Amino acid sequence: MEQHGQQVLETPRAAGLAGVVFALLLAAAIVLVRLGIPEGAAAAGTPGFTDSAQRKALRTALTLVPFAGIFFLWFVGAVRAHVGAVEDKFLATVFLGSGLVYTATMFGSAAAAAAVLSVGHPTGTAPQLPTWDFGRHLAYTLMAYATRMAAVFVCSMSVIGRRLGALPRWLSALGFLTALTLLFVASSVRWAELVFPAWSLVLSVYIILARGRAGTRTAEHP
Template structure:
């Protein structure tokens, strides 16, 4: 494995973080949209009539296939960001940042498992699942996604914004946008449909900024 200087290592880390973040943002946004379309109206649906539609079942299956990969890229996103920040980060905020990211990933997988249970509960012939099974599964899936996963995402976004502001690695507009995103996820995600899409949107903007900043800085010669 070829050795590189400190300047080269510092350049590779933000590019990897940006690429991982872009992929994560796109996968999570696609999964959220497909779940919203496949299990319509979230927790307000009274009967599972629409779920017998094959297109809706395919949408949920596709979303479930995307979620594990979204989680993998999100964990990579966390790791390379922490490696890039290094010893300059505040230990308290860094612990909150890491913990909220891990809990978000676990809760996202739990929501996907609940949605999978709703899908499996449908009879092989395509008939609707029992109303009690449908109600339990969809309530559990949307509660995990909108009330727990998105609130952990709010903590993740706010802590990342604080770290970026303190170290001066994020522009002011992106820090303010991060705080607004955190407030939206914290207070609106469980009541406003589709509000959870602000998290992948913020992740995409952050990742693009990291990529652009890394390209603008350009390669540095290795220090002898």
């Protein structure tokens, strides 16, 4: 029985480490995708992938995305374990649903980027301009949708954490600020989507530290 209780305490803390890994993988993937597939005036009317560095950056990003999605699901589990039972089924459904839709949309964006890469063969040749523009816009449009879902995920988590007292005020306020940035700023400011992995990293570290303190108190007062 004691071993079972120990597992209940340790599993969320271990899953919290998955949130750290997810944040680092997602940030790296976003940076590599933006370097591999330029956006805006720099890419308009100019098919890419004639540079081998662009191909390598995008291939690396596409390798990281599936692992980022896997660790994100573990991160969602860690957050749910930290928060505990949520009586408000509406918020709980929005939180879980937005996380799942975000994962699916992120995979879709990666698939679109992979399609852009596949039409650039052989190495050193550029895809046709219509194909390049279509794939590039599709990849970034799906990324924009994923960013909105990330905003819903962050906002619902911040509301739940604030209502249940599972998160401190500063972390809830940081979550609301992150959600607003993802909703209204990320679409017009490049690299703004990096605030989501940054928030995930901060939340993961907080959960790890909180579970560590809880485990210490339990050991001192069984």
